[in-house]
Amino acid sequence: MAATDAHNPGGTERPSVSLIYNPALRSVLYQVVTLAIIVWAVYFAATNVIQNLARANMTAGFGFLNSRAGFDIAQTLIAYTPDDTFFRALEVGLLNTLLVSFWGIITATIVGLLVGIGRLSNNWLIARLCTAYVELFRNLPPLLVIFFWYLGVLALLPTVRELFQTIKDNPDKIFFLSNRGLYMPAPVFGEGFSFVVYALIAGIVAAIAFAIYAGKRQLATGHRPPVLPVNIALIVLPPLLVFLALGMPLSFDYAIPGNFNMRGGMSIGPEFIALYLSLSLYTASFIAEIVRGGIRGISRGQTEAAFALGLRSGHATRLVVLPQAMRIIIPPLTSQYLNLIKNSSLAVAVGYADLVAVGGTILNQSGRSIEIIAIWMLIYVSISLTTSLFMNWFNAKMALVER
Template sequence: MRGYVYQLVLLALVVFVIYEAASNAIENLRAQKIASGFGFWHNAAGFDVNQKLIPFSASGSTYGQAFWVGLLNTLLVASIGIVLATFLGFFIGVARLSSNWILAKLAMIYVEVVRNLPLLLQLFFWYNAVLKPLPEARNSIALPGNIFLNNRGLIAPSPIFGPGFSMVTLALFIGIIAAIGFYIWSKRQQEATGKQYPNGLIALALILVLPLIVFVIIGMPLTFDLPQQGRFNLTGGFQIFPEFVALLVGLTTYTAAFIAEVVRAGILAVSRGQTEAAHALGLRPGPTLKLVVIPQAMRVIIPPLTSNYLNLTKNSSLAVVIGYPDLVQVFMGTVLNQTGQAVEMVSITMAVYLTISLVTSFFMNIYNKRMALVER
């Protein structure tokens, strides 16, 4: 009974604190004559965003559309950063254990330098020290393929899809489904017979060759809008803004340093006898690492790897310091300054980051269970 009494008292204290905080917030908003609620969602925004994945303009868009613009920009940089950081982190983590002394030391220096410098400082370095000193638009650096580089970003040819390109997209989707199906079938065949198949090459052929054949058959419905360099500016093409590049490179290199240590720890957790047994069976170092060591190390790598994915997504909110229009910069910055709806803005933003983190953890936990040891 005493335990129940303690829990009821604790619950009452929590409810009291929440009630007092809500009452205080409502009273302050009323004193400042700030209306509460979400009526601002459909009001005209009155500002523009330079990078947007959906249509948005200062005259015809609302605060609700500004929220989706910021959210999509956050998801874009986070998803690309997770993929790039994973590949880079795995490479550096394996390189730290390489028998090549120079490669191992370079990997160690990278990890010790990058992970011990504040991410905010690294973002400033990539943005102000690397990208801002690039030449102006009229003196752009010309790269092969009608690509230009300047302090406004990277300007490249913009694809223009013809009316039949949807068939190519459908063929790509079918190729991906076929590649996944073949991978599952080949794994079952390998478990049953021991025979291995070149899964990577066959999957690549299904994903690339099938859409390419459809692309050629229907008459190549794809053209490009090439950028043209004038006296003072560039016209045409599409632009990758320096704020996006600085944020992506900073997040990728910073998170990869932590992933590298996770990978190194996972590999070292695998018994040395596993490697010796694989060598005794005639496997070379490459196949031993790929087929024997890494699959066992993944059971140790996945849980902390999930935390690094979550940290990368949350660290993307530092985009506000270099002007990248992510959710925090657009919604918690511009929209909040114009509407004054602080409680609603903070609540929505916190709910978004919490949802992204929970969804990421959910899928990583499913993958972790699939990789876990099956015991009686």
């Protein structure tokens, strides 16, 4: 017979003890307590903010965004003047942040992939150079890298006045790099050029559809149509034919020397160049290690099987190893993309008009610190969540589907 508890002679389990040790009940209880603590913390913080604002005779709200900005912004992707509103200025800063983040992610991915593969190269020199690159950038703070490019490289380039002599010696030169940025021809779109854009979009859609068809055909028959040449033809030929049929409605406005600066054309400021290079090369060093780890995570037998089928080293890496390594690479790659986006807020150190820099100027003029910080937090959280959702979708598409 089972022993009975001295305090429970009947030997039956007490209901209170059963409820305490119930895993489902405890999990719900922990969540309720956690939620209550969070709600109390938010209420406590909001109450303190309201009381402090009332004590300082200040009001909270976002109506100030409709006030006149009154300051200029060097680089704008949309029309902006100092007579526009604070809201318009924040739009300009947000677009600048998205611009440097977008190109930084693309460049960092390409460089990181090449360096990560290079670290595994059989060529001693290439492997050591890639290792030195990774170890150098991974052990430097990103702000120092930004200062290096801005103060140590771009600031030492020739001045615009010194470029004048170069232009006289090379009148056919169309690209000029100085300490004020990169000058290049600006495209001037003529009437009907929108049809060229429509043809390009249609070609891209057709290329995607053909790639999907080629994948399904390969799974069904084992034969893969020539995807790359067909896609290049679909993307290039339609807009090119439309462009020629419309009489080539495109011209260029070239940069020429002025009295004190270059006139005409388009320019990319040194602030953007420094931030773009710094974020790209810094993040690429971490991506390179992720790529190297992903390739190392693939069984050596996969490479040996590819060699046994007659594939060369480059083809084996591109067709056999990398597609399998992507399932290991993508999850940590998302974190590096998010880090690059958040590190773009360091643009204020070199005067690039990103979201934080523009918001800081608005904060100094309006004194609305709480509202500006809330806008910063909301926008960065939204960008990060959008990036994470896209990468999660891409990771699901690349996942190995078991039969």
